[in-house]
Amino acid sequence: MQVFKEKTPLKAAIRTAKSKEKTIGLVPTMGALHEGHLSLVKQALQACDQVIVSIFVNPTQFDNAEDLEKYPRTLEEDIRLLKEAGSKLWVFAPTANELYGKNISSEQFHFDGLEQVMEGKHRNGHFDGVGTIVKRLFEVITPHKAFFGEKDFQQLQIVRKLIEKTGLPVQIVGCPILREDNGLARSSRNERLNTIEREKASFIYQTLLKAKELFGTKSAEYIHNWVQEQFDSHPILKLEYFEIANTQTLEKINRKRKGNTYRAFIAAYAGDVRLIDNIALNNEE
Template sequence: MQVFKEKTLLKAAVKAAKSNAKIIGLVPTMGALHQGHLSLVKQALQECDQVIISIFVNPTQFDNPADLEKYPRTLEEDIRLLKQADPELWIFTPTAKELYGENISAEQFNFDGLEQVMEGKHRNGHFDGVGTIVKRLFEVITPHKAFFGEKDFQQLQIVRKLIDKTGLPVEIVGCPILREENGLARSSRNERLNTFEREEASFIYKTLLKVNELFGTKSAEYIQNWVEGQFKNHQVLKLEYFEIANTQTLEKINRKRKGNTYRAFIAAYVGEVRLIDNIALNNEE
């Protein structure tokens, strides 16, 4: 296993691998790795000859400095897990200065409105930070494919839009959400929950399953009111937003239309820990 801290050394290694006709895959992460990340790595290994995992807690995508400070950093454990997964993996662990230089700031992006709803509405500047770091990683590593989880579905669509806008020759691969036994979507933030909170947080996925069931017969307005009522009565979870949106545009639904696909999105707090989840909805009418 090779661990790269300097982008020049990684670039040289990638160039050599490409000269041998190897397909390069990238799994961008912020560390604190769990089975969800490893499922992305597994898919990348199936589709690529050489897989690179970047581990970098990106400061420009945090609108809350306290959230950046509290974000778990477990590099030694991350490397151990990745070595178990495949000892031939490459790991890229740059410093902020290595990627950003002296000016650690985000570029400004126009993602055609994808960045203005849901997470973008509640986390100021978040997707400018995401776009900046993803673009820089793509420019440094020049992968053929990059793998992103559908748990952060809005991010996935924004990365796809980034490719459309920049023309970078990277295929974006969306990977299914991996869940804990109780249905909670796997996330690094789950480690900040105690046992009781972790079990209570399964309510998010249970709600989404019921939403999928209701979507076949009930209006979007009915479902919106139902979800808000469910969370209002919950003793532990506090709803930040619930939306049913068009899969492609992420625009909030007014009424179902044939030929369109939809997903339901939830962001909620368990104490101070913010969790997100989503589910694809049955669109048969």
């Protein structure tokens, strides 16, 4: 398995692969790989001839310097896991200067309002950073397909909007959320939880399941108030937001409309660790 630290040799290898009519897949990650990432890699390996896993902790999508500093960096272990995952893998692990040059800053994007709600509302500039790094990776790697997890569903929709806006010829593939045995969505941030927090954080998924059940008979306002009450009485978890939103526009629901699909989204803190999750509330295409 080849590990590339610089753009130039990677681009040359990609040109060679494409000259042999190989399909290129990309799995963008920030490292600290876990089974959730590996499920994306597995799906990419099934769909593509050559898969590139990027490992880069992107500074421009963090609005909290402490969060950036604490984000786990485990490159050697990540490479070991990927070697076990398949032979058609390359790793791209650049420095910030390699990708950004001397000016490590975000472009500004307009994603038709997708960036202004939920994560965008609570994390200033986050999706400008996401758009910047994804666009740069697409320009460097020129993949045919790119694979993103549905745990970051808002990010997935924003990447789809980025493709629509830029016209970059990349097919975006959404992949199902992978969960721990207790239902907690797999995340690199889970490694920062202590044993009790990790156990109690399953409450997030349990709450989403109940919200889905209530969605069949109760109003969005009723469900929102119910979720808030559950978190208000929780001894460890603190709710940042709960939203029920249209799957396509991410607009907050006023009332259910026939033919629309909806998701419930949660962001909550366990100690100083921020966790997000979501669930489909009705059938999606």
